[in-house]
Amino acid sequence: MAKGEAHVTLQGVTRVYPGVAGQQPVHALGPLDLELVKGEFFSVVGPSGCGKSTLLDVLAGLASVTDGAIRFEGVPIHGRVPDGIGVVFQEDASFPWLTVEDNIAFGLRQNSVEAGEVRRRVDHALSLMGLKDFIRAYPAQLSGGMRQRVCIARTLVLEPRLILLDEPFGSLDQQTRLLMGDELLRLWRETESTVLLITHALDEAAMLADRIGVMSARPGRFLEIVETGWPQDRDSRIVARPEFGRITGRLWSHLRVESLKALGQDRPPL
Amino acid sequence: MSRAGWIRVSVVVAAVAAVELLCQGGIITRFTMIPPSEMVVALAGILTSGRLTPAIVRTLRIVGIALAASILVGFVLGALLHALPRVRRTVDPLFATYYAIPIYAFYPLFIVLFGLGDVPIIIIGFLLAVVAMIVSTLNGFDRIPRALLKTARIYRMGRVRTALQVMMPCAAPYIFTGVKLAIAYSFIGVIGAEFIMSGSGMGYEIAFAYNNFDNKVMYPLIMLVLVLVTIINMFLHFWEMILFERRRRG
Ligand SMILES: Nc1ncnc2c1ncn2[C@@H]1O[C@H](COP(=O)(O)OP(=O)(O)OP(=O)(O)O)[C@@H](O)[C@H]1O
Numbered sequence A: 001m002a003k004g005e006a007h008v009t010l011q012g013v014t015r016v017y018p019g020v021a022g023q024q025p026v027h028a029l030g031p032l033d034l035e036l037v038k039g040e041f042f043s044v045v046g047p048s049g050c051g052k053s054t055l056l057d058v059l060a061g062l063a064s065v066t067d068g069a070i071r072f073e074g075v076p077i078h079g080r081v082p083d084g085i086g087v088v089f090q091e092d093a094s095f096p097w098l099t100v101e102d103n104i105a106f107g108l109r110q111n112s113v114e115a116g117e118v119r120r121r122v123d124h125a126l127s128l129m130g131l132k133d134f135i136r137a138y139p140a141q142l143s144g145g146m147r148q149r150v151c152i153a154r155t156l157v158l159e160p161r162l163i164l165l166d167e168p169f170g171s172l173d174q175q176t177r178l179l180m181g182d183e184l185l186r187l188w189r190e191t192e193s194t195v196l197l198i199t200h201a202l203d204e205a206a207m208l209a210d211r212i213g214v215m216s217a218r219p220g221r222f223l224e225i226v227e228t229g230w231p232q233d234r235d236s237r238i239v240a241r242p243e244f245g246r247i248t249g250r251l252w253s254h255l256r257v258e259s260l261k262a263l264g265q266d267r268p269p270l
Numbered sequence B: 001m002s003r004a005g006w007i008r009v010s011v012v013v014a015a016v017a018a019v020e021l022l023c024q025g026g027i028i029t030r031f032t033m034i035p036p037s038e039m040v041v042a043l044a045g046i047l048t049s050g051r052l053t054p055a056i057v058r059t060l061r062i063v064g065i066a067l068a069a070s071i072l073v074g075f076v077l078g079a080l081l082h083a084l085p086r087v088r089r090t091v092d093p094l095f096a097t098y099y100a101i102p103i104y105a106f107y108p109l110f111i112v113l114f115g116l117g118d119v120p121i122i123i124i125g126f127l128l129a130v131v132a133m134i135v136s137t138l139n140g141f142d143r144i145p146r147a148l149l150k151t152a153r154i155y156r157m158g159r160v161r162t163a164l165q166v167m168m169p170c171a172a173p174y175i176f177t178g179v180k181l182a183i184a185y186s187f188i189g190v191i192g193a194e195f196i197m198s199g200s201g202m203g204y205e206i207a208f209a210y211n212n213f214d215n216k217v218m219y220p221l222i223m224l225v226l227v228l229v230t231i232i233n234m235f236l237h238f239w240e241m242i243l244f245e246r247r248r249r250g
C-alpha cells in the first residue's frame, strides 16, 4: 500500500503488569515500534498469551504503557481513551440488561446524538450485521457469534476513525468468518477508517490485511511485518490465489516456532 | 403454573390436610394444636375485632424501618467497600463469621444503651439484615465483567455515569437478592426480639399467648406471620421475573 499519513505511532511501547500480592511482574509486551498509516488495514497474529490484547489495551488508552509512547493523530495517549477510537473486545461485552437495539444505540445516546440520527444509524448497523430480526432480543437469547455482531455493530455506529478488533470472529464458524470478513472489508472501504485486527486465524489475517504484524511469544514484539499487496477492493475470493498460500505459509513458518515457545516446548518435536 | 409449582402447592395442601385430620381425629390434642380450619376462623376473628391491629401495625412499622435502614446503609457500605479494596481486605473476614454471632445476646446491652422502646428492636433487625445487603452488593459489583467496564471507558463515560448506567444495572440482580435476604432477616430479627423481651408487637403477642396456653391466639398469629412472609416473597419473586428473567440464559 502507498505510504500515507501516519495515523498511529508506537515507539518503544512496553507493558509490564506489576506483580500484585508477592507475584512476579509480567513483562507482557514490547519494546515495540509500529506506524499505522491512515486508512490501512493492519492485522496482528501471534501465539496465545503473547500480549495481543495488551497491545489493544494500551492502544485504546485503557492501560498505560510502562515505557515508550503512543500517538494517535499526533496526540499522545497515556492511559486515557481519546475520541475517535472504537473497540471490539475479545470477551463478550454486550450489556445483558439492554436489548440488541438499545445496546447498539447506547454509545450514540451517551454522546447525545439526536433521536432521528440514532434511529438511522442503528437501523443501518442492524441490517449490515444481519440482526434485523433480533432487535428486541436480549443478549442472553443470542448465540455467542450474534452477541459479537452486536458488539461490532455498536462500535460501527459511532463511526470511529480507528477501529480495534480483538478476535471478533473467534466464536464464529469458518464459513461465517469468511463472510464476516467480506463485510468487514466493505465497512473498512466505506468508512475509510484505520483498522487493527487481532486474530489467531492466519488465513483471516492473510485475506483481510494490507499488512500483517507477526508477534513473538511473550513478551510480544514484531518478528516481521508482512505486506500482502492486495488491491483495495478485495474480498474472500482471494483465498484461491497462489499468493494467498504463500503468505499464510510465511506466517506459519514464524508462528510455528513461536507457538511452540508459548507452549513451553522450545524445540520442535520430531 | 409450572409442574414443579403444582407439586409444591399439592405438598403444602396435603400437609395441611393431614394436620387437620390428625387434629380433628384427636390424635393431636387441642392443648398441642388447634386444627388449621379453626386457625383460619380465629385469625379472621382477630383481624376483624381489631384487638391485635396495633401490635401488627407496630411490628410492620418496625420491620419497615429496620429494612429501609439496612438496605440503604448496606448498599452504601457495600459500594464504598468495593471502591476501597484496602479497607475491604481488613473487614472481609468479619463478614464471613458475622452470622455466627448470636446477635440476640447483645439485646440487654442495647436496652441499657437505648432504653426499652423500639430502638433496640430496630437495631437487632437492622444488624441482622445489613450484612446480607453489604455482601450481596459487593458480590454484584465484583461480578461485573471487566469488558463491560472497559466498554464504558471506550464510551468515555465519567465515574458517575459508569456507576449509574453500567455498574448498577449490571449488579441489579445481586442487589435484588440482597433486598430479599434483608427482608427475611429483618422479619426474623424484629419478631424474635419482640418475642424475647418486648412488651408489644406480634412477637410479643405470640409469646404472651404461648405463656397463657392460649392456642386460639398463638396459632392464628403464627399463621399470620407465615402468610405475610409468603405473600411478600411471592411478590418479590414476581418482580424478579419481570425485571431479570430476560437477562438469564435460557
Ligand atoms: N491483568 C493482568 N495482570 C497480570 N498479567 C496479565 C494481565 N493481563 C494479561 N496478563 C499476562 O500478560 C500476557 C499477555 O496477555 P494478553 O491477554 O495480552 O495475551 P493475548 O496475546 O491476548 O492472548 P490470547 O491470544 O490468549 O488472547 C499473558 O502472559 C498474561 O498472563
Ligand SMILES: [Mg+2]
Binding pocket: A052, A053, A054, A090, A166
Ligand atoms: Mg487476547
